[in-house]
Amino acid sequence: MYKITxxxxxxxxxxxxxxxxxxxxxxxxxxxYDAERFGIINTGDPMQADILLITGxxxxxxxxxxxxxxxxxxxxxxxxxxxxxACTGGVFKDCYNILxxxxxxxxxxxxxxxxxxxxxxxxxxxxxxxxxxxxxLEKLENxxxxxxxxxxTEEKKEED
Amino acid sequence: xxxxxxxxxxxxxxxxxxxxxxDLVLEDEKVVEAIPSIGFxxxxxxxxxxxxxxxxxxYVAERICGICSFGHGYxxxxxxxHIMGIEVPARANYLRTIWFELSRLHSHLLWAGLxxxxxxxxxxFYQCWRVREKVLxxxxxxxxxxxxxSVNKVGGVIKDITPEMQKAxxxxxxxxxxxxxxxxKTFMNDYSVQSRMKGVGVLTKEQxxxxxxxxxxxxxxxxxxxxxxxxxxxxxELDMEPxxxxxxDCYGRCEVRIGEIFQSIDLIRQAIGKIPEGEIAAVVKGxxxxxxxxxxxxxxxxxxxxxxxxxxxxxxxxxxxTPTFANLAGLCETLKGxxxxxxxILVVTIDPCISCTER
Amino acid sequence: MNATEGxxxxxxxxxxxxxxxxxxxxxxxxxxxxxxxxWLKKEKKLELSYSFVDDDTYDIFSLRxxxxxxxxxxxxASISEIFSYASFxxxxxxxxxxxxxxxxxxxxxNKLYRIQEETPFVPKKxxx
Numbered sequence: 065m066y067k068i069t070x071x072x073x074x075x076x077x078x079x080x081x082x083x084x085x086x087x088x089x090x091x092x093x094x095x096x097y098d099a100e101r102f103g104i105i106n107t108g109d110p111m112q113a114d115i116l117l118i119t120g121x122x123x124x125x126x127x128x129x130x131x132x133x134x135x136x137x138x139x140x141x142x143x144x145x146x147x148x149x150a151c152t153g154g155v156f157k158d159c160y161n162i163l164x165x166x167x168x169x170x171x172x173x174x175x176x177x178x179x180x181x182x183x184x185x186x187x188x189x190x191x192x193x194x195x196x197x198x199x200x201l202e203k204l205e206n207x208x209x210x211x212x213x214x215x216x217t218e219e220k221k222e223e224d
Numbered sequence: 225x226x227x228x229x230x231x232x233x234x235x236x237x238x239x240x241x242x243x244x245x246x247d248l249v250l251e252d253e254k255v256v257e258a259i260p261s262i263g264f265x266x267x268x269x270x271x272x273x274x275x276x277x278x279x280x281x282x283y284v285a286e287r288i289c290g291i292c293s294f295g296h297g298y299x300x301x302x303x304x305x306h307i308m309g310i311e312v313p314a315r316a317n318y319l320r321t322i323w324f325e326l327s328r329l330h331s332h333l334l335w336a337g338l339x340x341x342x343x344x345x346x347x348x349f350y351q352c353w354r355v356r357e358k359v360l361x362x363x364x365x366x367x368x369x370x371x372x373x374s375v376n377k378v379g380g381v382i383k384d385i386t387p388e389m390q391k392a393x394x395x396x397x398x399x400x401x402x403x404x405x406x407x408x409k410t411f412m413n414d415y416s417v418q419s420r421m422k423g424v425g426v427l428t429k430e431q432x433x434x435x436x437x438x439x440x441x442x443x444x445x446x447x448x449x450x451x452x453x454x455x456x457x458x459x460x461e462l463d464m465e466p467x468x469x470x471x472x473d474c475y476g477r478c479e480v481r482i483g484e485i486f487q488s489i490d491l492i493r494q495a496i497g498k499i500p501e502g503e504i505a506a507v508v509k510g511x512x513x514x515x516x517x518x519x520x521x522x523x524x525x526x527x528x529x530x531x532x533x534x535x536x537x538x539x540x541x542x543x544x545x546t547p548t549f550a551n552l553a554g555l556c557e558t559l560k561g562x563x564x565x566x567x568x569i570l571v572v573t574i575d576p577c578i579s580c581t582e583r
Numbered sequence: 584m585n586a587t588e589g590x591x592x593x594x595x596x597x598x599x600x601x602x603x604x605x606x607x608x609x610x611x612x613x614x615x616x617x618x619x620x621x622w623l624k625k626e627k628k629l630e631l632s633y634s635f636v637d638d639d640t641y642d643i644f645s646l647r648x649x650x651x652x653x654x655x656x657x658x659x660a661s662i663s664e665i666f667s668y669a670s671f672x673x674x675x676x677x678x679x680x681x682x683x684x685x686x687x688x689x690x691x692x693n694k695l696y697r698i699q700e701e702t703p704f705v706p707k708k709x710x711x
Contacts (some may be wrong), residue, residue, distance in 0.1 A: 084290025094353035263696040545617035553668035
């Protein structure tokens, strides 16, 4: 289990982005930037993914899709928001159909800014995500991960 | 009658980077009907005209889509310039043409890669994207951005291409031409590639016209329409002919797009050879008042722009009809009767840009 | 290269005229390039434009229907029987602008974009 951070599988979902960040995510995986040297493999199956790369902001229609994909991923899982739209809503923040950044519906661990985010920044974000993933993994193994999540949700309830 | 089943396709799908949802009605392995449902990326950015003035809208327009970003910015600016009667300097027109063709190059190479990925030829996918990175380097050198480069403004452009940059672009074009010739051999002659593309998703000329298809999708069916022939920007002073194919299948569409890669290289060389000296932007005074319909040729096909100004900085309406929106009807037609295994290829073959479509 | 700029005309028509004018365009071999609606804030008018293009000469003719605020609900017959792909545009116009287009071939019942806000591009009707 320990070596899993040497080969995290990423899954990419396009929220309501303009494609700019999506093609940069793909560019990361192709020879020039070659994220595969970190063992990162792109997968289309949420059940096998460790890191979710989400680009673009959340709108009313894709919110349930994003939630479902997140719930299908197995623990531990990390979410990286790629691009300014996924962070806050960006240039589209004022649009009528936009709810905001990805953190409106799922917990986000790493924010990668940029419009469009550069491949270097995206790789940096994924590598940061791997760090978070390692921590979660350790917590999962000594059984404190679920507990922490519970505390998180309780805190949120209190805030509400 | 065979039993019918409905299979949902997307929105999250390994072949497509973008969310589109299709309900496929299948009879055994054959698709009987495909019902698209869109709206996963609908942002409603046309409504932003109320909150942004017409100069700021140029940047919003560029973010309609990250792949055809330059085209959208250009189309919007050109439409506003028409309404305001601004004469754009000749040099700016040439610069716009060069950038437009560079973005077409990167878009077509991107498509070629995704196509290769769709039929499972990973190596070819990587090769296409390796060549594409060289084009992106050119764009980065001249504008500072990679995919969204925001060099258009109402009245002209904000950056110039110096002679050194022009030389770098020409050198890259030589490299891209050489590499694309090798890629072309694989796409056009490889046995297994042909077996996935030949005769798949045939759309006849009559069908393409009756369904209102645009761009390379229509040209592959033999309709010789290319908005660049209208001679906007500097296209009027450059030599070009629309590239068409009469096959109407996936192979024909691939042939057209690869032909356009070489055409774009040729246009960039011509434009750099002819570029005049002078200003790169005109002075803009006042607010747009009036309306205009403008059509330009995006990498994916004909795009319509409509701007309605009312004399205030905030426009009444900015409307963009993007090529994929026009091609949706054609896509649904080609999907009918296709094998289930070919769906991925057929969807990629229209070069879908969903964020364009839904705005 | 000889640039062919092409004609660019806007032809005002009455709402009832639309199907016959569209048929005329179809017979000339034109293609529906786009259809869009616009809300004019100052004049308080809803405008529908149907653009038809000739692929050989690059001409563009836009049929324009103008509706005053009071007659915004005027029924407009869909042209999707004539141009099948007009359904997409007409669904869009109805969903975003509330244009009262009837008999759309592929009627999506205001579910093209599935937005929560109703007709976001036009101001809400005042309660009578």
